[in-house]
Amino acid sequence: MDMSLYRDLFVSEARNHLSAFSELIVRLEDSPDDSAAIDDLFRHAHSLKGMAATMGFEQVVAIAHLMESQLSRIRSGEFMLLPVLADLLLEGGDTLTRLVSAIEVASDTFEDTSRLTELLAAYDPSGEAGGNLHAEESQEVAITPPQTAVSAPHQFRQADSFKSIRIRTETLDHLVNITGELITNRYRLAESIRLADAVECREPLNQLSALLRNLRDEVFKARMLPFAFIAERFPRLVRDLARKQGKEIQFQLTGKEIELDRGILEEITEPIVHILRNAVDHGLESADERVMAGKPYGGVITLTVRRDKDHVEISITDDGRGMDPEQLKLKAIEKGLISTEHAAQMTSQEAYQLICTPGFSTAATITDISGRGVGMDAVREAVHALSGVLTIQSQCGQGSGFVMRLPITVSIIHALIVECGPFEIAFPLNVVTRTAELNRSDILEESGRTTVILEDIHVPIRSLLQALNLPVTPRAEGALLPIIVCNVGGTQVAFSVDRITGQQEIFVRPLLSPLSYLRGMSGATVTGDGRVLFVADVNTLA
Amino acid sequence: MGRTVMIVDDSLFMRKILRGILAEKGFIVTADAASGIEAMRNLHSSHPDIILLDIILPDSNGLELLESIISACPNSKVVVCSSIGQQPVIQKALDLGAKAFIQKPFTPEKVAEVLESLEA
Structure with missing residues (x-):
């Protein structure tokens, strides 16, 4: 045989x-x-x-x-x-x-x-x-x-029963691209039908739209994989690192069954590994230190994945020493990363984000493990590249938490379209927390900062034109100022624009060189009438 | 003694190899099962002459499954299959009514020899 x-x-x-x-x-x-x-x-x-x-x-x-x-x-x-x-x-x-x-x-x-x-x-x-x-x-x-x-x-x-087959991942990528182009084309078709006032075309167009939605959903479904696909290695990783550091750590993982696009899973693996490494190396104290602080001998690291509508939140928390925002600020000043004035105005949330600044390291000694490979700046960049948001929470003496909020799919997103000077710009809806139209009296000017109070919080206002290095045109007296409030690394930032024109599903194409050097833009899309619309990257705009 | 066989093994690899061997030796595999539940379901539809049962399965206690199979299908002969190092379990299986055992690793000849011996 x-x-x-x-x-x-x-x-x-x-x-x-x-x-x-x-x-x-x-x-x-x-x-x-x-x-x-x-x-x-x-x-x-x-x-x-x-x-x-x-x-x-x-x-x-x-x-x-x-x-x-x-x-x-x-x-x-x-x-x-x-x-x-x-x-x-x-x-x-x-x-x-x-x-x-x-x-x-x-x-x-x-x-x-x-x-x-x-x-x-x-x-x-x-x-x-x-x-x-x-x-x-x-x-x-x-x-x-x-x-x-x-x-x-x-x-x-x-595969044994022929109920499923294996398929190359490139094929799945092609399917997303074709579906995205079809959606773009549908908008163009709809625009032509509207201009020609071709009433008889409306019904078929509606059917086409419904079918395209189905197609999009099925294509995305085919690309989804459970988080378990990458999670298998994490318990082992934490365990080995803990053994090496002589620490006792209990690792809890929940939400393995939550599904994400395979492209996102691929991109997010390394950032998770890095955060876990940091948690073991720097986040958790040694057993002696813990006992002295009246904490249980062994530390706990949790990795939780949960679905929130169109998003997935991956949080990694530890019950270690936590971070002191004041110390982080001092360190950043010392390294010349921020000015003393800037530090004084920073919220704790903003101070935690300092660890993601290139050239910043919080540990007094860099161990062989965390000294290598990507740093937190690379983690934040990876999350942003996926149109996600990284939030950092911490409590001195009690531990830290890193939350990555990511869209469950790539490329085809819902966006808010705004007009700003000569441009139309799309803001991914997942970063927009609200929109508003402000009266002049709502706008506060203090020590060179323009802010507005929204739900008791001072939110800084930035002109989108200014953020894009474009000349700012003065507004007519008494005109309302439209703003879109975005979540930037856990803090609210408002961008003032000329007009908010509406919401649309768009197919985002990446920007290729030299356009990829455009600061504040992460991609582009083509509108129904063939115009190019840039997609804002609020993290680099703010 | 007829020559229809049902294979119960959670390993697809093992089921395929056994199918290959049995076909070569002139047996007819009428059903296979990857779990205890599947085994009991397929047993009623296929009534095989011989059941090749892997004694270690993920969802069932192999010995309990053996008892259920024997009481559901007293005319079928059960041959227990297991890797080396499981002698105590094999002995219990034989006490419970299994007719023979095959130890992994097996050769095609050994499988045929054990199954042919059931006919005597």
């Missing part, structure tokens, strides 16, 4: 087992009494062993067998899962993942796994012979690439 026929199926199914594996180990470490987790782990190891044995992959069989044996001892109550064994099991999972990748490409050579099998076989918490990965070669654990824990999603199980 030709076993190679079954290799792809083996690889796909083995990956499913392995991806579940590391998540379960972390879960079990957090709650040792979770007997369902032990049973599941045992079953994954057992199934993998059986499959590998059938295919004749002896190295996989040996490791899976030893892991299964240790799990069976935990299951029978002989001992609890201690971090040393958890490390070994995680390392086992990583090694198996690498072996499976080698099997996938039909490699002739496999890595040497004898040390791991020795340690797994020798592990015994009651005796001295316990195998400790860290004790002997701590470097090796640290360099385990995190991507080995990333798994391929289900492929065969569903």
